[in-house]
Amino acid sequence: MSPLRRAFNPFWIQRFRVGTSQLETARCLLKKCNSGCTGLQHIMSNRFLYLTRFFNTSWDSPGLLFGTRSFASQAGTKSSGEVDDDLEDGFSELETSTISDIINDSHSVQGNENNLTSELDPFEEDADDIGMDEPQDELEISNTGTDDSKRLLQKTVSSELYKAILAAPGLSVHKVADKWLEGGREVTRSGTASTMLNLRKRRMFGRALQLSEWLEFKGHEFGERDYASRLDLIAKVGGLQKAENYIANIPKSFRGEVVYRTLLANCVSVGNVKKAEKVFNKMKDLEFPISSYAFDQMLLLYKRGDKKKIADVLLLMEKDNVKPSLFTYKILIAAKGQSKDITGMEKIVETMKDKGLKLDIGMKALLAKHYISGGLKEKAESLLQEMEGADIKENRHACQSLLPLYAALGKADEVGRIWKICESRPRLVECLAAIEALGKLKKIEEAEAVFDTMSKKWTKLSLKHYSALLNVYANHKLLDKGQDLVKRMTDSNRHMGPWTWDALVKLYVSAGEVEKADSVLQKAAEQHRMRPMFDSFMAIMNEYSKRGDVHNTEKLFHRMRKVGYVSRNRPYLSLVLAYVNAKTPVYGFNERMKADNIIPHGALATQLAQVDPFRKTAVSDLLE
Known part of the structure; x- marks a missing residue:
């Protein structure tokens, strides 16, 4: 990892609440740095810190409180109207990898989940590619050594059990499963694993949790990954505290790194910095051999907020001899791209290549996106040509x-050329990408035509697919068209979820109907008992903030906290701007941020100073 420390020279040590041993370590390391240091963390930070644990930053330093918390480039400060970079980069949650790590052990249906796509519930949010009539073209089936007949049997068993659970929404999963057994059917590990995976993919976490509880009640043997899966479901259904309490019920022999990293991932997914650091420290205290997955979670956490601590995580990885994964590099590339530090981003890529690692399509797309946002169109175009290869038909993915x-x-023209290649036999993901692209180009009718093509090929689309076109309408303030599409969705008995709520919220906000957007989001969350997306809250909150409507901005802020969106700068920035626009001083704001482990920087620090009731001005100095 050492070549990645060459980009920056350290010039200060951040103060932490630590004991004598940690301070001594920091002093020794500072001396070491003065003699010359190299490593990955120097690309990511302008400071050097080497601790064996993570601690909350001290608040007694004005320089630290209001100092810049961005990268050395000091660029890329977020504004109140900025979209969530985590969502854009695909880092809002690591749920996919979490599920894969927890479930797909040697006894699970490894590589077989792709065979289940024809059985997806068409009415559940976030359903993936459904109704595939040509799976050999649509899916990339991994070779797991399972013969075709065994795969077909696993698919049939899991599909029947899955359908039985879906067909009885009024009954508990326990009763459905008991009835399944009474019918003389066998419950196999591979079958239940496939069913569990399908329920997770449809975000039916409550039913998945009931199935897990039933399996344990019936005496099915549980391993560490089974307990970790249960923990993950408890966190999603009941919250972090219940998940944390559940660990005491897990047999000690199965209370290992997989269990704790699952809890860690859930802490990160809701942005709870304090709990995430507590869990990570617990893993260190228990002396688990911590995997790159756990470190990636911490990188993801700090990428969203305190980017200065990214260097700390990288140092700990080096100390523990944990090699960066491809996902590690992707997080670092995204972090540098967000800060507009193109040079640092390119150095990370160079280090990857020096390590013999190749950029995949996703990384190249991420780089191209940041080149575009940085105005480096020629570099972006070069990358896109590289992604196409000699023949785009051969690189259809x-x-x-x-x-x-x-x-x-x-x-x-290029969008039209690429879509023409896909148009004759389109894939769902390509249709969604085409709708998004045509929407950006203001080609509304062409985006609608792609949606119609998608609707005809796959008759049972999920709400995520409807939301793609709904977002286009929202972005172009086409309220009437959006309302007509929503009517089509409701007429088709589509049960709405977070993706659809988000599109509806943005539709009403873009039309200036903020109160309607607020009402829709609140009613949807209460009726369906599902957590809305972070950006849904922010879209409404930012509009209230622009109006100087402190009351409603505070109300949205507390609703976000209630569902678990804490320890992020953006809600606080929006809240401060509400006070600024209302020309109202705010009291106790520093204490509120301290409680959430928020360190104001950039725009937040600037705006906070404007509403400080005790700040000195030229007039106040004369009157003293």
Whole structure:
């Protein structure tokens, strides 16, 4: 990892609440740095810190409280109207990898989940590619050594059990499963694992949790990954505290790194910095051999907020001899891209190549996106050509990334060319990408045509697919068209979820109907007992903030906290701007941020100073 420390020289040590041993370690390391240091963390930070634990930053230093918390480039400060970079980069949650790590052990249906796509519930939010009539073209089936007949049997068993659970929404899963057994059917580990995976993919966490409880009640043997899966479901259904309490019920022999990293991932997914650091420290105290997955979680956590601590995580990785994963590098590339530090981003890529690692399509797309946002169009175009390769037909998997990127460059002809390659036998992901791209280019009718093509090929679309077109309408303030589409969705008995709520919220906000957007989001969350997306809250909150409506901005802020969105700068920035626009001083704001482990920087620090009731002005100095 040492070549990645060459980009920056350290010049200060951040103060932490630590004991004598940690301070001594920091002093020794500072001396070591003065003699010359190299490593990954120097690309990511302008300071050097080497501790064996994570601690809350001290608040008694004005320089630290209001100092810049961005990268050395000091660029890329977020504004109140900025979209969530985590969502754009695909880092809002690591749920996919969490599920994979927890479930897909040697006894699970490894590589077989792709065979289940035809059985997806069409009415559940976030359903993946459904109704595939040509799976050999649509899916990339991994070779697990399972013969076709065994795969077909696993698929049939899991599909029947899954359908039985879906067909009885009024009954508990326990009763459905008991009835399943009474019918003389066998419950196999591979079958239940497939069913569990399907329930998770549809975000039916409550039913998945009931199935897990039933399996344990019936005496099915549980291993560490089974307990970790239960923990993950408890966290999603009941919250972090219940999940943390559940660990005491897990047999000590199964209370290992997989269990704790699952809890860690859930802490990170809701942005709870304090709990995430507590869990990570617990893992260190228990002397688990911590995997790169746990470190990636911490990198993801600090990428969203306190980017200065990214260097700390990298130092701990080096100390523990944990090699960066491809996902580690992707997080670092995204972090540098967000800060507009293109040079640092390119150095990370160079280090990857020096290590013999190759950029995949996703990384190239991520780089191209940040080149575009940084105004480096020629570099972006070069990457897109590299993604296409000699023949785009042979690199068909790149099309879904190329469509929105060419649209971001304003190249309508290139979008048309790529879509023409896909049009005769389109895949769902390509249709979604085309709708997004055509929406960016303001080609509304063409986006609608792609949606119609998608609707005809796959008759049972999920709400995520409807939301793609709904977002286009929202972005272009086409309220009437959006309302007509929503009516089509409700007429088709589509039960709405977070993706649809988000599109509806943005639709009403763009039309200036903020109160309607607020009402829709609140009613949807109460009726369906599901957590809305972070950006849904922010879209409404930012509008109230612009109006100087402190009351409603505070109300949204507390609703966000209630569902678990804490320890982020953006809600606090929006809240401060509400006070600024209302020309109202705010009291006790520093204490509120301290409680959430928020350190104001950039725009937040600037705006906070404006509403400080005790700040000195030229007039106040004369009157003293």
